[in-house]
Amino acid sequence: MLSDLSGWAITAVAVLGVLSVAAGVAVFVVDSMARATFALLASFLAVAGILLALDLVYLAVVTALMMTIEMAIMAVFMIMFMMNPAGLMPMTMVHNAKGSAGTGAGAFVVLVVGIWTIDWPTRDTSRPADSTRQLGEAIMGSHMLVMLVIGVGLFATILAGTVLATARGRYDRFGAGLTAQRPDDPVPGGLPR
Amino acid sequence: MPEQTLAEAWGLARAVLGVVGVGLVLGLVVAAVDRVVVFGASGAAVEPIRSSARLLVEQRRTTLAPDRLLWRIGCVAVPTLALLSLAVVPVAGRTLWSTSADLVWFNAMEALLWAAVWLVGWGPNAVHALTGGYRFLAQGLAYELPLMFALITAGLAAGSLRTTDVVAAQESLWFVVTMPVAFVVFVASAAAFAFWGPFAAPAAADIAGGVTSELSGVDRLLVEAGRAVFLGASAAMAAALFLGGDSGPWLPGPLWHLLKTLAVVAALVWVGRRMPVLRPDRTVEVGWMVLVPLTLLQALVVAVLVLNGFYA
Amino acid sequence: MTAEMVLQIVLTVAAGLIGVGLFGALSQQTIVMVMMGLELVLNGVLLAGGAAWYFLAPELPDAQMLVVVALVVMAVEMAMGFAVTVAFYRARQLDMIDMASDLRG
Numbered sequence: 001m002l003s004d005l006s007g008w009a010i011t012a013v014a015v016l017g018v019l020s021v022a023a024g025v026a027v028f029v030v031d032s033m034a035r036a037t038f039a040l041l042a043s044f045l046a047v048a049g050i051l052l053a054l055d056l057v058y059l060a061v062v063t064a065l066m067m068t069i070e071m072a073i074m075a076v077f078m079i080m081f082m083m084n085p086a087g088l089m090p091m092t093m094v095h096n097a098k099g100s101a102g103t104g105a106g107a108f109v110v111l112v113v114g115i116w117t118i119d120w121p122t123r124d125t126s127r128p129a130d131s132t133r134q135l136g137e138a139i140m141g142s143h144m145l146v147m148l149v150i151g152v153g154l155f156a157t158i159l160a161g162t163v164l165a166t167a168r169g170r171y172d173r174f175g176a177g178l179t180a181q182r183p184d185d186p187v188p189g190g191l192p193r
Numbered sequence: 194m195p196e197q198t199l200a201e202a203w204g205l206a207r208a209v210l211g212v213v214g215v216g217l218v219l220g221l222v223v224a225a226v227d228r229v230v231v232f233g234a235s236g237a238a239v240e241p242i243r244s245s246a247r248l249l250v251e252q253r254r255t256t257l258a259p260d261r262l263l264w265r266i267g268c269v270a271v272p273t274l275a276l277l278s279l280a281v282v283p284v285a286g287r288t289l290w291s292t293s294a295d296l297v298w299f300n301a302m303e304a305l306l307w308a309a310v311w312l313v314g315w316g317p318n319a320v321h322a323l324t325g326g327y328r329f330l331a332q333g334l335a336y337e338l339p340l341m342f343a344l345i346t347a348g349l350a351a352g353s354l355r356t357t358d359v360v361a362a363q364e365s366l367w368f369v370v371t372m373p374v375a376f377v378v379f380v381a382s383a384a385a386f387a388f389w390g391p392f393a394a395p396a397a398a399d400i401a402g403g404v405t406s407e408l409s410g411v412d413r414l415l416v417e418a419g420r421a422v423f424l425g426a427s428a429a430m431a432a433a434l435f436l437g438g439d440s441g442p443w444l445p446g447p448l449w450h451l452l453k454t455l456a457v458v459a460a461l462v463w464v465g466r467r468m469p470v471l472r473p474d475r476t477v478e479v480g481w482m483v484l485v486p487l488t489l490l491q492a493l494v495v496a497v498l499v500l501n502g503f504y505a
Numbered sequence: 506m507t508a509e510m511v512l513q514i515v516l517t518v519a520a521g522l523i524g525v526g527l528f529g530a531l532s533q534q535t536i537v538m539v540m541m542g543l544e545l546v547l548n549g550v551l552l553a554g555g556a557a558w559y560f561l562a563p564e565l566p567d568a569q570m571l572v573v574v575a576l577v578v579m580a581v582e583m584a585m586g587f588a589v590t591v592a593f594y595r596a597r598q599l600d601m602i603d604m605a606s607d608l609r610g
Contacts, residue, residue: 003508010506017518020552024525024545028533034263034315040541041308043522047552050515051572054559058294058354059572063551065301066576069337070583072307072330075315077587078537081600086318088258093534095603104528111520115513120561122508127563132293132354135573138566146570150577157581164588167595190475191482 009053016053020046032087033078041071058132199287212289216276219425220418222455226462241421248414256317256407264316268412270309271419278302279426281356283433285447288356295356296344299430303340303386306423307333310388310395310404313416317407325403328473329395332385335480336392340382342488343375347434350495350504356430360438362504369435371498374491376435378484380461383427385476387420390465394473428457512560515552522549534601536593540586547582550575 003010023043027036044067051060079085094100128134139147173183199208224241281288281295292298307330314326348354350372351362359368369376385392388404396403408416432438432453439446498504522545529542551572558568594600 003506003511005511010511013511013515017515020548021518021521021525024522024548027541027545028525028529028538032260034260034312036538036541038263038266038308038312040544043545043548047522047548047555050518050552051555054515054555056555056558056569056572057292058297059551059555059569059576061292061294061297061301063576065297065304066580068301068304068308069333070580072311072333073587074537074541074583075311076327076330077590081537081590081594082535086258086260093538093601094532095534097532100528100532103531104524104526107527108520108524111523112517115516115520120509120512122512122560125562125564130293131558131563131569134566135569138570139573143566143570146574150574153581154577157584161584161588164585165591187474189478191478 005053013050013053016046016049019043020050030087031084031090033082033085034075035087037071037075037078040074041068044068044071055127056131058135197287198291199284199289202287208289212279212284213276215284216279216422216426217418219279219429219454219458220275220421223421223424223428223458223462226458227466230462230466245414245418248410248417251410253410253412256319259317260315263312264412267309267312267314267316268408268415271306271313271416272422273419274302274305274309275419275422275426278423279429282426282429283356283360283438283450284429286357286360286439286450291355291357294354296348296354296359299356300341300344303423304337306386313408314395314404319407321400321402321406322404324400325395325397325406328397328400328403329388331473332388332392332394332476335476336382336385336484339378339480339484339488340386342485342492343372343378343382344434346372346375346488346492346495349492350499352499352504356433360433360440363437363440366504367435367437367440371503372435372491372495374487375495376431378488379435380427380431380457383424383431384461384465387423387427389420389424390461391468391471392476393470397470424461425454425458428461429454431457508560512556515556515560519549519553519556522546522552534603536586536590536600536602539602540583543582543586544579547575547579 005013020043023039023046026039027043030036030039045064048060048064048067051063170178173185174180175184199212202208203211221241225237228237228240278299280290281292281298288295310329311326314322314324314329316322347359347368350368351359353359353362362368381392384390388395394403396405400406405413405416429450432450436453436457437449438453439450441449441452444452526542526545526547526549529545530539531542533539533542554568554572554575557571562568590600593605597604599605
C-alpha cells in the first residue's frame with residue numbers, strides 16, 4: 001500500500017527526523033549548558049513537526065507547548081546546579097562512557113533490526129476527519145480512566161515535589177508555637193496578609 | 194474542514210505575505226497609539242517608522258564573550274513567533290491556516306516566547322539582561338495557567354478549538370458578555386507576554402532595560418517589533434474570541450474586526466500606560482491564588498451555560 | 506514510497522532518539538543531564554506513538570492516548586527530578602549522582 005503522505009510531507013518527516021537525532025546528539029556534545037538545553041528543545045520541536053506532518057495537530061502543538069515551558073525551567077535549573085553553565089571552559093562530566101555508548105548503540109541496533117524485519121500491518125483503514133476530536137472523545141469517554149489516573153498522578157506529583165523541594169514548614173513560617181499573626185516568608189508574595 | 198483558509202483562497206505565498214503585512218501594520222499601530230498616549234499626537238504615525246529605519250542602519254554593539262548563536266536565535270524568534278501566532282487569527286474572516294487546535298497553537302507560540310525571551314536575556318553575557326530573562330520566566334509562571342483557562346473557556350462555549358468556529362459561535366451574543374473574567378485575563382496576559390505596561394519588569398528601568406539592555410541595531414528592532422506585533426496580534430485575537438470578530442451591522446465584516454482590534458489596542462495602551470510596573474515577585478501569588486480560581490469559576494459558569502444550551 | 510517504509514523510517518528515528526537518550530542517561534554524572542537523557546528516550550516514545558497512530562491504527566484513539574501518557578510521564582519525571590535535585594543539594598551540597606552512591610539500595 002502506498003503512503004498517503006505527499007512527497008513534501010515525507011521529505012519534511014525525513015529532514016526533521018535527522019534534525020531531531022542530530023539535536024539529541026548535540027545535547028551531550030556541546031559544552032554550554034544553555035546550548036544543551038536548547039538543543040534538547042530543538043529535538044522536541046522537530047518531533048512536534050513530524051507529529052504535525054502525521055496529522056496529529058493537537059499532540060504536536062501540546063508537545064511544543066509543554067516542552068518549551070519545561071526546557072525554559074530546565075535552563076534555570078541547569079544554570080543553578082551545573083558548574084561551568086556557559087561552557088566557557090571545555091569539560092566533560094561522564095562516567096562509564098564506553099559502557100553507556102555500547103548500551104545505547106546496542107539498544108538502537110536491536111530496535112532497528114526489529115523495525116526492519118517485522119512485517120508491519122499497515123492497512124487501508126479510514127482516517128478520522130479530526131484527530132483532535134477523536135482524542136477528546138476518547139479522553140472524556142472510552143479512555144476516561146486513563147485521564148483520571150493521570151490526574152491523580154499529577155496531583156500526587158505536585159504534592160510530593162513541593163514536599164521534597166521546600167525546606168520550610170509551618171513552624172518556620174508561624175514560629176514554634178504557630179502563634180505568629182503573619183507568616184515569616186523570605187518572599188512576601190503579592191497578596192495582603 | 195468546514196471553511197476555506199486564507200492560504201487556499203489566495204494562494205500560499207500571497208496569503209503569507211498578506212498576514213505578515215497585517216502583522217507589521219498592527220505592530221506599527223500599537224507603537225503609534227502608544228506614542229499618542231505617552232507624548233500626545235504630534236508625529237505619532239511617522240515616529241515608529243523613523244525609529245525603525247534608524248535601528249536598521251545602526252551598527253550593532255556587542256559584549257564580552259556573548260553566546261552569539263543563542264542570542265541571534267532569540268532575537269529572530271520573538272517577531273517570528275508573533276507572526277506565527279497571527280496565523281490562526283482570522284483576517285478578513287479567514288485564518289492563514291486552520292487546524293483543529295487553533296487556540297492551543299496560539300498558546301504554544303506564546304509559550305515558545307518563554308524560550309525566546311530567556312535567550313535574548315542569556316545571549317549577551319550581561320547581568321542585567323539575564324536578570325530580565327529570569328523575571329520573564331517568573332512572570333510566565335504567574336500568567337500561563339490563567340491564560341490557558343481563559344483561552345479554553347472561549348473554546349468550551351464554541352465547542353471547538355478552531356478560531357473561525359469560535360467567531361461563528363458569537364453570531365447572537367458576544368462571548369465577553371458571559372465571560373468577562375476570561376476576556377480581562379486574556380488581555381492582561383497579552384500585556385504580560387509582550388512584557389509591556391504593568392508587566393514590563395523584564396525590561397524595566399531598575400535593571401537598565403533588562404532583556405533589552407544590550408540590544409542594538411537590528412536586534413533591538415526585531416525584539417521591539419516582535420513585542421508590538423504580539424500585542425497587536427493578541428488584540429486581534431481578543432476581538433475575535435470575545436468581541437464577536439467580524440460581526441456587526443452596516444459595515445463590512447473585516448472593517449468591524451479592525452475597529453474592534455483598534456479599540457482593544459487603544460484600551461490596552463491607555464490603561465497599561467497609566468499603571469505602575471508590577472514587581473515580578475508579587476505576580477505569582479496573585480496569579481495562582483486569585484486568577485486561577487477565578488478563571489476556573491468562569492469556566493464552570495460557561496460549562497453550565499453550555500449544558501443548558503445557552504450558546505446553541 | 507510505501508506506507509510501511511515511511512513507518513520504518515520514522516521508527517528508526519525514534520530508535521535513534523532512544524539510543525542517544527539511553528547513552529546520555531547512563532553516562533552523565535550530573536542529575537540534570539541524566540534527566541535530559543531520559544527526556545530524549547521519552548521523546549522517541551512520543552514519535553513512535555504518533556507513527557503507530559498514523560500508520561497502524563488511526564481509527565482507534567489508543568496510540569494518541571499513549572502519546573498523552575508519555576507527555577505526562579515526562580512532566581512527572583521532570584517535576585520529581587528537580588525536586589530530588591533540590592532536596593539533594595539542600596542536604597549535601599551535591600549535584601552529581603556519583604556522590605550519592607551510598608544511597609544505592
